[in-house]
Amino acid sequence: MNTFDAIRERRAIKHxxxxxxxxxxxxxxxxxxxxxxxxxxxxxxxxxxxxxxKALRAKLREAAHDQAQVTDGSLLFVVTVDIKAWEKDPARYWINAPKEAQDILVPWIHPFYSGKEQLQRDEAMRSAGIMLQTMMLSAKAMGYDSCPMVGFDFDKVAELIHLPKDYAIAAMLVIGKGIKPAWPKPGFIPKSEMVIENHF
Structure with missing residues (x-):
């Protein structure tokens, strides 16, 4: 499946x-x-x-208001983020880059994030969002369906997976073989509302 088709055909499948x-x-x-x-x-x-x-899946389903996809999907990922990943040996993120890139970018990481708690969390969640979409489109291209989820008790899920300190949950993601199509796409806001030319 080509990328354009995967984007248009990806839906949040529940069955x-x-x-x-x-x-x-x-x-x-x-x-x-x-x-x-x-x-x-x-x-x-x-x-x-x-x-x-399977037992953990059943408990997660209960924490997700008994949504069947939590146990019925082939794969279930609780997508978490390490909010403090920026300070954990940041040179490793650039290990394969040219030395000139390492010398510029690695020293920027600490001053960019240090003391900026909201930015740290925002960047972690943005990264998770991009990765989630990458996984969903990849699953679609492989012939599978997916369902991103936030309709669950975050505190309970954190307890069940023993979420470490300084981590947060971004979403759960179910991937598998859909057996019932989603309803038609509910609608889009007009492009005139979506796109603002230059400034508000």
Whole structure:
């Protein structure tokens, strides 16, 4: 599937084949594609909790208001972010870059984020959002469906996955073989409202 078709055909699917399983190769391919997503300073804030334990999935479903896709999808990821990833050995994010790029960009990271709590969280969430879309489009291109989710008890999910300090949950993402199409797209705001020329 080409990129344009994947963008237009991706939908938040709620009904999945509970018997379908991803192969290890498919899962690895999906994760490798997710790694291609861009992030600020290449920090890659995302940390994906791949939930394979059925009992844990059942508890997460309960925390998600009994939404069936949590247990029925082939894959379930709790997408978290390490808000403090910027200060954890930042040179490693540029290890393969030319030395001149490393010498410029790595020293910028600390002053850019230090003392700016809101910016740290915002950048982590932006990175997660881009990575989520990359995963969803990759899944669609592989012939699968997905459902990004925020309709759950964040505190309960954090407790269930033992979320570390300085981490936050961005979303849950279900991927699998859809068995019922989504309803028609509900509508778009007009482009005249979406696009502002130069200034408001």
């Amino acid at each position: 999945f084949d509970p018997t379908h399983q991803f192969t290890q190769q498919e899962t690895e391919q999906l994760l490798e594609l997710a790694m291609q997503a861009p992030s600020s300073f290449n920090i890659q804030h995302w940390r994906l909790v791949n939930v394979t334990d």
